[in-house]
Amino acid sequence: MLRTEEMLLNVGPQHPSTHGVFRLILKIDGETIKEAKPVIGYLHRGTEKLAEDLQYTQIIPYTDRMDYVSAMTNNYVICHAVETMMGIEVPERAEFLRVMAMELGRVSSHLLWWGTFVLDLGATSPLLYAFREREMILNLLNELSGARLTFNYMRVGGVKWDAPEGWVDKVREFIPHMREQIKGYHDLVTGNEIFLNRVKGIGKYTKEDALNYSLSGPNLRCTGVKWDLRKNEPYSIYDRFNFDVPVREEGDVLSRYHVRFAEIEEALKILEQCVEQFPEEGPILAKVPKIIKAPKGEAFVRIESPRGEIGCYIASDGKKEPYRLKFRRPSFYNLQILPKLLEGESISNLIAILGAVDIILGEVDG
Amino acid sequence: MIEGLLHDQASLLNFVIFFVLAAVLLLVILGFVTYAILAERKVMGFMQMRYGPNQVGGPWGLLQTVADVLKLLLKEDTIPKLADKPLFILAPVIAFAPSFMVVATIPFTDKLQFADIGVGLLYYIAVSGLTTIGVVMAGWSSNNKFALLGGMRAAAQMISYEIPLVMSVLGVILLTGSLNLNEIVAAQENVWYILLQPIGFIVFFIASVAELNRIPFDLPEAENELIAGYFVEYSGFRWAFFMLSEYVYMFAMASLTTVLFLGGWLPLFSFLDFIPGAVWFALKFSLVIFILLWFRSTFPRIKADQLMEFGWKVLLPVALANIFLTAIIKELL
């Protein structure tokens, strides 16, 4: 007698499209997913617990390793939290450097996402093209901070290094180059019918779902919620810049793709204004005590990382180490909707949906 | 010469001659595969703004594939404990043998051909279908879920694209009135079939890419979904056999495209016929191969259900319409 059987399929922890050590236990019928169960924690390093024994300056290099694709935003969130607690005014020049570093990081992060996402869909070339431009950004950040990924660039009260000579001009030259390349990317992938067929209408969720699952970043904005902390709760000097918050209504994978590309454009706009308004002179580090002690109390700050809202909560009892440190890691929250999205999809769609969430396992596992 | 040998009395000498000829052809094809892989890596590399292999064998990496094959030979041959052992061992052989068999019938020039079979085209399509069995065997016997999914995908894809492939060449057969590949080439003396059969050519080319399991139709191996598909459990030389059969099919399919639609060994213009036919064949053949590599470095992978839909709902009706159209035109002219 003919009968069909459900099959358990382990996707990961070692699998080419999970971008790290992420595991999905799939219950499949043929190629249709009946149930998906994500298993995380393979990259857990206990950053939050480790931080309880570390001085605030020492925590900064650890945050580099959470969201290792855009470490600048992580640097910023911890510094910003401590600065908020201590009431430190950050010098203007330092803020400009921070914003430029963060926006460059955003562009490089979205580029990497684009390359790997399309690679997951089977096209190998876009990854290399994305890396060509990402390499330029990494070189810029390398010149600025002395490292290509784990920058450890920001300090409580400012930044470690001033911009090297000619750096701002290099950023200025980079902006039109990047704009030119984006056109090529659209030629290569965005108009491709095979690509469109794979992403259009896949992995749809509504505004309500997105809010209920606490999604943020492009994963939220693709459903039509215009929420960007850089606009809604301006931190740093973002209120000085003129930029849009790209929003799409559809809520599918393609809309997330478009939102991210539009965000690259917006980041370039911010960079352009940064370069124009960059102050000639000025200190890059506020007057901070040699040993940083956050006053007794607690603080929570949140900023917009390329993946969504990254938050940092510090509870301090007045010592030089935090009593408790907690990061709201956007990838982790964005991942929660995955089981719901995957139900009833096929395995080829799984790759597109998982890729479009844009998770960084270092951040998911903390 | 081969014609004469075929009609000769069977003798030990004849057997030795045939054996040597087959060995020579195998060596030629292995040489092609070696450099096709290199060409693939080089072309893809250059399109992706990098150089590709450039360490082993000079700046062009001429010995890279040789080194890779040596490595594969030295690798441990693993067979999963719970695999179906006889099938597991047999599968690469069954997948590879037909790929080599089909090459025999390809006319490289009007003289250089190993078997001038009256139904050459039919032979090609029939024998190449056998590879599917090897692939499904590999997928099943590995006792691996990813391999099974890959094997199933491969079976579904290869069978459904075989049909438009056959249907698309029917137009060529109608125009020639023969299944013999030599006669098909000879009939393109004045004008190539790519001009007379443009729809047929497009359908044939798409279906042939699908038959070759290459991007955008490489679903059975879909690295990012199924890791490696049906040969996920294979290693060392058994794995190399799957790869080999894939590239030999690429050789055969590109040759067949050249023969059916690009005029085989015939020159582009008749005044250029001082250039030997073999060169013309090689040029056209290289062009087809280049297009395959070009596709690979540009396109993403199509989705499994869309693949089936495309095959049955688009390609097949178009191919059928093409047959009717050809028949009507032929009747009118």
Added chain:
Amino acid sequence: MLGFGLAKGLKYTLKNLTKEKPTYDYPNKPIPLPDRFRGIQKFYPEKCIVCNQCANICPTDCIQLTGKKHPDPTKKGKVIDTYDINFEICILCDLCTEVCPTEAIVMTNNFELAEYSRDELFKNLEWLDENDENVRKVNKA
């Protein structure tokens, strides 16, 4: 139109076929790095005043050092006796060079640390002293 997007993509890849390659010929030619690049530390034993700040600030606790009394009895203070960095866990975060009051420990542009044994990643004072190529010129902002 169907296939138009595909053709655009094909055009883009074909155009890139002949473009100049942005790759580095890395192991054959050294990679150009900015002066600020954080590589393996260089240690100047004569400058060290054994203040222990580097060992204290290190987020991964990879620096171990001991001092001894100054051999010249007329001088106060200590001189360095042993200084080890464990490059298995060092994350090259630059904090040790940042706190060093005498710039006794500075970064270099060397980053190649591959070894056949984990023990060899344990670099001592002599090794770090001899690591004096491509030393960073500007160490403090």
